[in-house]
Amino acid sequence: MTDFISNITAxxxxxxxHFAAHLPPVAGLQGKVIEAMRYTSLGGGKRLRxxxxxxxxxxxxxxxxxxxxxASALECVHVYSLVHDDLPCMDxxxxxxxxxxxxxxxxxxxxxxxxxxxxTHAFDLLARDTVHADPLVRLALxxxxxxxxxxxxxIGGQMIDLSMDSLPATEExxxxxxxxxxxALIHYGxxxxxxxxxxxxxxxxxxxxxxxxxxxxxxxxxxxxxAEGDADTVGKAVQKDDDxxxxxxxxxxxxxxxxxxxxxxxxxxxxHLEPFGHKAAPLKSAIDFVLTRNK
Amino acid sequence: MTDFISNITAxxxxxxxHFAAHLPPVAGLQGKVIEAMRYTSLGGGKRLRxxxxxxxxxxxxxxxxxxxxxASALECVHVYSLVHDDLPCMDxxxxxxxxxxxxxxxxxxxxxxxxxxxxTHAFDLLARDTVHADPLVRLALxxxxxxxxxxxxxIGGQMIDLSMDSLPATEExxxxxxxxxxxALIHYGxxxxxxxxxxxxxxxxxxxxxxxxxxxxxxxxxxxxxAEGDADTVGKAVQKDDDxxxxxxxxxxxxxxxxxxxxxxxxxxxxHLEPFGHKAAPLKSAIDFVLTRNK
Numbered sequence: 001m002t003d004f005i006s007n008i009t010a011x012x013x014x015x016x017x018h019f020a021a022h023l024p025p026v027a028g029l030q031g032k033v034i035e036a037m038r039y040t041s042l043g044g045g046k047r048l049r050x051x052x053x054x055x056x057x058x059x060x061x062x063x064x065x066x067x068x069x070x071a072s073a074l075e076c077v078h079v080y081s082l083v084h085d086d087l088p089c090m091d092x093x094x095x096x097x098x099x100x101x102x103x104x105x106x107x108x109x110x111x112x113x114x115x116x117x118x119x120t121h122a123f124d125l126l127a128r129d130t131v132h133a134d135p136l137v138r139l140a141l142x143x144x145x146x147x148x149x150x151x152x153x154x155i156g157g158q159m160i161d162l163s164m165d166s167l168p169a170t171e172e173x174x175x176x177x178x179x180x181x182x183x184a185l186i187h188y189g190x191x192x193x194x195x196x197x198x199x200x201x202x203x204x205x206x207x208x209x210x211x212x213x214x215x216x217x218x219x220x221x222x223x224x225x226x227a228e229g230d231a232d233t234v235g236k237a238v239q240k241d242d243d244x245x246x247x248x249x250x251x252x253x254x255x256x257x258x259x260x261x262x263x264x265x266x267x268x269x270x271x272h273l274e275p276f277g278h279k280a281a282p283l284k285s286a287i288d289f290v291l292t293r294n295k
Numbered sequence: 296m297t298d299f300i301s302n303i304t305a306x307x308x309x310x311x312x313h314f315a316a317h318l319p320p321v322a323g324l325q326g327k328v329i330e331a332m333r334y335t336s337l338g339g340g341k342r343l344r345x346x347x348x349x350x351x352x353x354x355x356x357x358x359x360x361x362x363x364x365x366a367s368a369l370e371c372v373h374v375y376s377l378v379h380d381d382l383p384c385m386d387x388x389x390x391x392x393x394x395x396x397x398x399x400x401x402x403x404x405x406x407x408x409x410x411x412x413x414x415t416h417a418f419d420l421l422a423r424d425t426v427h428a429d430p431l432v433r434l435a436l437x438x439x440x441x442x443x444x445x446x447x448x449x450i451g452g453q454m455i456d457l458s459m460d461s462l463p464a465t466e467e468x469x470x471x472x473x474x475x476x477x478x479a480l481i482h483y484g485x486x487x488x489x490x491x492x493x494x495x496x497x498x499x500x501x502x503x504x505x506x507x508x509x510x511x512x513x514x515x516x517x518x519x520x521x522a523e524g525d526a527d528t529v530g531k532a533v534q535k536d537d538d539x540x541x542x543x544x545x546x547x548x549x550x551x552x553x554x555x556x557x558x559x560x561x562x563x564x565x566x567h568l569e570p571f572g573h574k575a576a577p578l579k580s581a582i583d584f585v586l587t588r589n590k
Binding site: 024028090 | 328329404407415423431434437438446447452453455457458462
């Protein structure tokens with residue numbers, strides 16, 4: 001656990017420098033939208049998705065500068081989704097990572113545009129020569145990111161989330177929702193690392209299963225933190241799900257059932273890292289982290 | 296003029312079939328967002344941007360099926376920008392192409408997500424093998440679309456538009472605004488046709504100038520229609536700019552000055568088509584159309 005914290009912190013610090021360099025500089029009559037892009041992107045967050053890109057690639061012996069471009073592209077998509085999610089018509093949040101959200105600091109129109117611009121910029125980053133020498137690798141990274149973030153990925157999950165009132169509140173529905181809404185980008189992080197490193201099919205299969213399990217554990221602990229956590233520690237309002245009568249893993253499986261499910265998934269995830277031996281230590285420590293995190 | 300109308304109508308009809316096939320089918324628990332994507336994309340519009348992709352490629356002797364994928368990707372970006380532009384926090388429009396806008400038919404959250412999904416889908420379409428055999432061509436098409444639509448393109452123009460109150464209302468500002476907001480996607484349409492066809496640098500230079508002029512003429516006539524047009528013919532509210540005290544080409548150049556500028560640009564645009572001989576007839580007819588359109 002301590003290992004993981006120091007590890008992800010080190011990656012996050014290194015990432016921060018690269019991310020700042022991969023975002024456009026504030027310039028032109030439209031400077032405000034670029035300012036908003038940088039404001040909401042820099043200076044915060046665990047950088048969990050970049051961690052998976054970088055550490056998966058390194059585990060497979062790949063550590064070229066292109067990993068930071070891919071990590072930046074993925075984080076652009078994650079950040080844009082938060083900016084749009086925070087809008088009054090969505091979750092209506094005023095604070096994000098301890099700062100006013102973009103629509104509070106500026107206005108809603110700027111938040112819509114800054115989100116749109118970050119999403120667009122992600123694909124700009126992935127199309128650059130510096131990402132990887134093989135153009136087919138760059139195209140695969142682009143194509144996979146559209147899948148992970150589009151109507152059959154993250155956006156699909158957000159739509160399901162907004163439609164829950166009219167859908168059956170079953171474990172199947174919740175799992176599908178979370179696989180898309182949160183899982184798809186985490187999965188992309190791991191698989192993008194594998195794609196950069198040229199992993200073979202067997203390795204990709206194990207990594208894909210690992211990533212899918214990590215995403216679900218992440219969401220189950222999110223639900224547990226909302227049900228059991230302390231607002232000061234978690235750093236955001238808790239008991240929101242219960243107050244809104246929202247179906248979650250906790251409401252369906254109960255607290256003990258949700259914990260047991262998370263432990264079971266963690267064991268399976270660890271099994272999928274065995275073929276990679278001791279080099280898998282950073283990814284292995286991530287399992288314990290998502291399982292036991294308290295914020 | 297009649298030639299152009301029958302020409303663009305024929306392209307639009309052919310495009311409609313291809314566009315429908317290039318959008319995802321409604322499926323899954325998130326079906327609503329895909330329904331909204333299709334609802335707002337299909338069945339309307341002049342399809343001016345697809346026209347430029349298809350006719351530029353054809354003029355240069357290129358007519359492979361990939362042109363429809365590129366035209367579809369470009370139209371996805373145009374349509375997403377309309378969906379977000381129509382939101383209450385932007386232009387707050389209830390009707391688009393004679394139908395309720397997405398946020399009126401469903402709700403604002405669905406409109407935000409449907410727009411995001413269309414933008415994402417555009418890059419999915421461009422990354423596909425079927426677009427062009429050369430992966431470097433596909434990457435160039437992706438990279439150029441991020442430029443044309445992102446913070447230094449369309450989104451930048453929208454930001455300038457929203458910031459006009461605090462910017463100098465000069466011809467330079469308006470030209471920059473329109474180059475980005477409207478011009479960039481029209482320019483992309485022409486240049487994407489050239490990229491698909493493998494046009495040489497000399498041809499690209501002429502086509503780039505042609506496209507830039509077309510974009511400006513388009514916007515000048517838009518401003519003239521708002522100032523002089525009849526709401527029934529134009530198909531939307533007119534005199535909006537003047538009511539809002541908005542700086543336009545008309546407010547800066549006057550009606551006669553704006554008309555003279557448009558005619559001058561049209562002459563220059565025609566000059567840039569001369570090297571392509573009689574094959575340039577469809578692109579040439581587009582100049583007359585954007586110059587003399589009454590809606």
